[in-house]
Amino acid sequence: MRKKGFLYCLLVFAFLNTHGQTKNRPFIWVDADDHHIILNKIETKAWAKSSYEEVKQRVDSTLVFYQENRDKFLRNLTLDWSQAKTNSIPPLTYTTTGKKGKHENLDNASDEEMANFYKLSDYLQSAKEAGFLCYLTNDETYAQYATDILYTAVMGIVQLQPSDWRPRGGWLCPDDILRESRLIGEKYPIVYDFVAPFIAKGGKPYDVARQSDVDFPMAKAQEVFRTYARLVVDNGMINSNHPVLESNCLVYNALALEDIQERNMYLEYYLTKNTSNQDALAKVAEFYKNEGDIWPESSQYTNDVAERSTKLMYVLTKYDPSLQLGRTYPNIPWAIQRLDYLVNPNGELILWGDGHRKYKTPYDAYELAYKLGKIDSVPKLEKQFSNLLGSAMAKGEYQREGLEALMWYHDDFEQKETTIELPRTDEQPHAGIFLQRNLSSTGNPDDGLMCFVGGASMVHGHASGMYMELYGEGRVMGVDNGRGKYAQNIHENYSRIFAAHNTVIVNGASQGEGEWVNLGMDTVTLECMEPMPKQKAVSPNYSFTTTNFYDGGGTKAEAEQQRTMALVRTSPTTGYYLDVFRSKSKLPIEYHDYLYHNLGESLTFLNEDLVLNLDANRFMANANAEWRRNRKYRNPGWHFFKDVETSERYSEDVELLFKAERFKDKNRYMKVFMPGFEGRTYTKVMAPKTFEAPEPYDKLPTPTLVVRQQGEAHTKPFVGVYEPFAESANNGSVLSVEKLEQNGLFQGVKVTSKIDYKILVQYHLMPFENGTLSLREHAIEFQGHFAIITFDGNNVLKDIYIGNGKRLKIKSFLVESKTDRFNKVYIDFNTETPIVEGDFNIGKIKQER
Template sequence: MIIKKIVLSLIILCNIMLFHSIQAQSLKHPVIWVTEDERVDILDKIDKYVWAKSIVNQLHNKVDDELKAHQENPNRILNSIPAFAKHDRENSEQKAGPIAAGHNKVLALASEAGMLYYITQEEKYAQFAADILAFYIEHIAPLTPQTTTICGYDFFDPRTTYGPFALTYDFIYTYLQKPNVTVYNKTKGRRVAFSHAKAQKAMSNIVGNVLQEYGNPDQHGKVISNHPILTASGALFGILCIENDKERQRLFDIFWETGTAHQNSFKNTILPMFGEQGIWPESTSYSFMPIITLVLNIVDRVYPEMNVTKENQHIFEGNFLFDHLRYPNRKFVRFGDSKRNNDGTEDLYKYTLAIAERRGYTNLKQQAEIALRQAYDVKGGFKPKLDDHIFNNFEPFDLFWGIPIPEKTEGAINFNKPTVLVKHAGVALQRNYVEKDNVTYGLCGIIGGAHYVHSHVTGIAMELYGAGYVMGPNAGLPPSVQERQIPLHENYFRLYAGNNTVIVNGTSHGLDKNTWKGNSYVWQNTTVNIASEPKHLEDPISTNFNFATQFLKDEVNNCDQERTLSIIRTSEKTAYYFDMFRSKSLDKNKFHDYIYHNIGDETIITNIKNEPISLEETNRYQNDIGDPVQSPGWRYFENTQVTNPTQEAVNVKFHINEDNRYMHLFVPKGIEREYTKALAPPSREAENSYLKKKTQVLAIRQNGEAWDKPFISIFEPSVGSKSSVQSVEPLMDGQKVVGAKVVSKVGKALITDFIISQDTSHASYVNKNLNLKFEGRFGIARVEEIKGEKTVSLYIGDGKKLSLAKVSIQANSLNKEFKSFIIN
């Protein structure tokens, strides 16, 4: 009997050992951000570099006092933890925010204590983190993936609470494996043994709640929003904390390969949405998506045999596009639901540099180092700061992944290229940079529009910068999530009238079918670039001229539209925009409205003699087409006053009283139009007091088509009330308008620009009176006269031949050319 008992005991012991061998994991912790083998190098980094030491000091400042208070009274911090929600559909985004912030504050503290344990190896930090972690484990472990939640909103927990929960476990894992480890149990009021089984069950519930295998399957190749990217870290961090190798691999395969409707496949749904430009196809501030590069880096560290960084080089290259989308004041251009002050570029560069350093991508490493050095130089150095932002807050990465950047780097990246194209958004940027005081005298603008996640319905919208301000802003995104739901956003800012565009027959609108957000009516066709000089991110042939032309085949409103934006410089301190907007309905052309918004305090409409044009009240914009969003959105125009119809040239000034800046708008004579000035809701993210002041609006109505008789506007920003532009006249080809003659006075120079903008690349224009000939789409002939000496400059942006009087040029094989001639 004794022998049988011994044999039975041995069998049981072997089974237990076999079970544990099956459950054991091959991954060594920590593994998510960093490994134990990297600790020596990190300590060396802390010893050598002020910025690294600063991060450690900040961690101590955040943790040490709280740790001491916890040692004196462990209930103090645990009592500050908010109540847990009952399920992950319990709260709206607004209600979940404060709850998530409360939990994140405690869990972030635990993860930061875990980081200090890794750095110092002092067990007091691990014990502090373990006590907090155990409190959450006790609550989560008894649940199921379906019932697991912390804040009650399944979009927030993976971004705010699940990440630091997993990081804490990862950083203190080796401490928790020590014998006789105890944690404080708030319910029992005493210390108890740490339960590994409960910890694994809680981690499994968290991962299961993010993946939601119990929901619908993924549809590979579908177009999705950014949600599964933002929640990806909450899933991946937890998966890497699952001990059982087989189960961890199964969960990772779901995350990477299979996906679910809630957490789409990273490989087969998320990554394929990155087009040839390597950027996430949304509006500017949503497009950064540094979590993509972060996830690729972590996956490459843990599973190097997958070669995920080699297969996604276009995404790393795409990370450098965003710095090309800045205005001279370093704010970002804005299209769709976007915020110009959001900036994710440094994170993109840091994560890219970490990949390039480890994988030996020499060119990528050099680009990242240069981009970071240029960013640090603008800010006065690298001064990392750990903040309390709750969403995907990964600032400590600077310590673990940060690579010292040389004080001097070889080469530079020119982020001031004249032309930048963002293809998914149908946007073309035009820029003219000056070496001295570019913030004041540099120009930059965008034109375009398309349907994509977080788009607006705008046709070919425009945004203009000048004299230190984004003077003519696109609509953008409100400060809070709640404000996105109000009529002001849904029925104005997202629609045509909330942007700088042309409205056809008073009915321009979007469709609801296939739109990125239900009941928003913002689907439109994509604007495409049909010509530009220079091409995307290429060097210009002239420092004074550049242009881009965007075309929209609008199948929603059954019309064709084409917009050309050119920046024309006349001196280091003077330049202007040439905006030509062609538009025609393919049905009946009743009328077209050219809408332009400008920040400021007043709008002054005068004739060419600078005499005010009389105005009378009108209610012509108090109507809509009757759809659910009240398209085209112009009911929000207030104090509308309109001129009588006039064919004369009209000058408009938008005055910014705060520092006496102006935007001058010149409209040439020849076409009968009515000019309405109005006030609109304040512009989002406007500078200084203009964040709260009503926006100045100009609406120009033209009866009939606007293709052969397009809208031409010359915009000149200025410091002070004086403009350098003196007059603007149309260039006519019979009854067709093909450009403008712009006369400027700059110091002692009289500058006359003949700007030709035709609607095909093979069009011909002959003006016998001016002795001017051009074959092509876009060209400029300039005559500059100073004290009787004339210089003629000929510029072909897209064309074959250009001549003025006795001088001429012929384009090269790329259909462009520039040359200057001194005329005696």
């Protein structure tokens, strides 16, 4: 607390003492010193000339209509002429959802309701660009055009009454300061900053009501800037991304204020001073304690917070170098690159919460992170982002363009190609995510493998339970539903609750509770993992995670869960996943449903004796339960399932196949092997379409498997071996999966594959509760948590992998940890001298050949 207080005083003292005098406008985005630099870029850099001409052409094309009929052009600026008074510009038209008596933000407003809002935004955007052109060329035609728009917009909005509704009351949008601040509120001050010199030397705006030039109403313009700054401070919503999304509006309007003390007061609210409705930068920075930390929401908000904060840190440090915001908060710009590492082999993001799968590296933000490092003398930032930008330029992945590039990006970088080395494993703690990847030696993303387990509560998070995704053949095949438009029935009652995820639903009652919009749940935690996140793997082919989760939402689930996922590569082009999900409720009568969604058009059970019957009412118990937006839901959401078909109880092993044969490039398949248990039934359904899916599966329902275990699923866990493959439904390499049992308890699986016409037999050893497992086959004994032993078709030992264990005996061959703790080891027998990695004592090898 003492350190934070010192930082607060230091920042405020430096700021107030530096800015006791007036600065010449413009100075928010650019100042007089930037003028010759920009002109030089236009003359010497093709990209800068192109960007300049693009801005000029865009403004000039609108300027034509303005010059043809100045009066008509300005009258069209979303003014409510039904309220016009003599010689007075009428107010702007309010933008609302049209729902009387209800506070309703604009997330789902109709196109008609948003038309005037977007029109005003376009006018102000054009004025902003015209202001820049005036600054650059000294052509007062642009200044007059921008001033006329600004004047009309100022006179129109000052007649409206700002909302006092908290947490989201606006001005033009009485129920949505969040949207208004981003698209309207932050543009007024930038236009003013550019045209202020024109106004100062006598430039007059045109008044469409009086049809004459008038003095610019400086007091009213200042009222606009003051009001927008105050609305952000007073009417925002804290402990989310909202304060950062609104921060441009706060900072730019503060900088537009001419009263120095008032300007500094509002800038303090951005820098250090929190309110009950606005979080300051110092509070935001608390989430970035270490390099690599990111904002704790879903992906698009995660990067947006870092990017927006970096931009304002640059603008304010440029305005007042003594702030040294890059040096004070270097982990914020450092976070911008983090999503580059949370990707599947095809470059698509992993999915959590309301996030998106598509991802475009934010090179514009890289530029500002670099500049912030340079002006604040943070060599690590400067070097990292100059290297990343130089590499992207060398590869042709990034070329500068646009207004901000024209204003701010100057430096040349060494254009040397580099590659991002994706680690075998990674984590994202705030989302409870632990991922495994195994890129192929072929270099083809289609041959890469990747999976993750995750789940946590956060703003824009989902009540997902402990869920997973699976990647194969160049696509995420085992998919999370993602999300569509907010506030819709499917979003509220399916996409962001349990049934939309590859998870386990307990007693039909798993749900979120409390925290953000009543979707709170525990965070998935790590039991053990090999390799640990970002660490070196002992094996080139194997990895695993074991995670824990407590399903405690409401009062009817009350289940402790554990999930072990292993990634197994069997050749440069083949591999599979092992998923073992244990779940046990505290309640006396229990049942558990395991859900798996896969892209495709069909799901087929390959067991001829497993008969499915229509079961339309199976998941409909809560279909008409109470729903209150952002508060109460129709949990667990599976009433959206269609074409429900269920088996009688079936205890045999099951094989099933998902077909995805409508991709443009190739057919894809996911084959699933599930060892049988007593008390088990199998259901196939068509779930809603998957958002973020590739064509055509973004418009088709998603075939989904639901497996129910009557009674506990702890000693009778859900076990699945998943193999993705392509081209033909017969191309799978896994031949069979057999359950390994001891004393009636599940202890692992034996997987037999055929790789390049050769048999591969792999024993996945998972002793119950980390005990000791004994198998007659090969006289195997294992004490530990997880291991894989691989033989060829002639029973010759190929390799041993202990991901977490203490002792393994195979006939007379012994591997034993050097300490009392569980450890990891990999032994490859494919060479003359076996390769051994790990902290184990290795006994004498007696191998029959």
